Amino acid sequence: MLFGYYNGLNFKQKRIYQESDRVVAFPLPDPETLQPLATKVQEALRSGRLDRTKKWAQHLLDSITDQLGIQRVRLDLLDTRPSNSKMELHGLYYPAQGRKYPRMKLWMRTAKRRQVVAFKTFLRTLLHELCHHLDYECLGLQDSFHTEGFYRRESSLVQQILPPLGHSSLAHPSRQKRLPTAKAV
Numbered sequence: 333m334l335f336g337y338y339n340g341l342n343f344k345q346k347r348i349y350q351e352s353d354r355v356v357a358f359p360l361p362d363p364e365t366l367q368p369l370a371t372k373v374q375e376a377l378r379s380g381r382l383d384r385t386k387k388w389a390q391h392l393l394d395s396i397t398d399q400l401g402i403q404r405v406r407l408d409l410l411d412t413r414p415s416n417s418k419m420e421l422h423g424l425y426y427p428a429q430g431r432k433y434p435r436m437k438l439w440m441r442t443a444k445r446r447q448v449v450a451f452k453t454f455l456r457t458l459l460h461e462l463c464h465h466l467d468y469e470c471l472g473l474q475d476s477f478h479t480e481g482f483y484r485r486e487s488s489l490v491q492q493i494l495p496p497l498g499h500s501s502l503a504h505p506s507r508q509k510r511l512p513t514a515k516a517v
C-alpha cells in the first residue's frame with residue numbers, strides 16, 4: 333500500500349480502498365470460451381490492423397461483460413500512445429456518468445518507435461481498464477483504486493483469459509517495469 337497516498341484519502345475513500353483491497357479474484361463463469369477470442373486479438377495485433385484489432389478486442393470485452401451479466405463497455409482503439417518525458421499512456425477508463433455507455437480508450441502502438449504493442453501487454457492493459465469497470469459494476473464500489481487487491485483481480489483475469497500456450501512468460505509479471513496506466517473518473 334502507498335501510505336502517503338492512502339493517508340491523503342478521506343474517510344469514505346479509505347473505506348472504499350479497504351473494500352477494494354479485500355477482493356483478490358474475479359472468477360469468470362466460462363473462461364474457456366474467451367481464450368479463442370484472445371487468440372483472435374493476438375492475430376489481429378500481429379497483422380497491425382487497427383480495425384481488426386478493435387473488432388476482436390471489443391468482441392472479447394463484450395463476451396466478458398455478457399458472461400458477468402453487466403453493462404458493456406465501448407472501446408475506442410487508437411493508434412500511437414500519447415506520451416511525455418516521464419510516461420506513456422497505455423489505457424483509460426471512463427465510467428458512464430450520464431452517458432449511454434462506459435468507455436475505454438486503448439492504444440496499439442508504442443510512442444517512441446511506433447511498434448505494435450506486445451500481445452500480453454495489450455491484453456493486460458485491456459483487462460486492467462476492465463477491472464475499473466468491474467469495480468463499479470460487480471463490486472458496487474463508488475470509486476476504483478489501484479489497490480493490491482485490484483492488481484490481483486487484474487492478474488486473475490489475465491490468467492483465466494490468456495490462451496494456455498502464452499501462459500509461461502506471464503508467471504512473473506514485473507509490475508515495476510510497467511509504465512503507469514492512468515485512470516479517468
Ligand SMILES: [Zn+2]
Pocket residue numbers: 460461464478513514515
Ligand atoms: Zn488503472
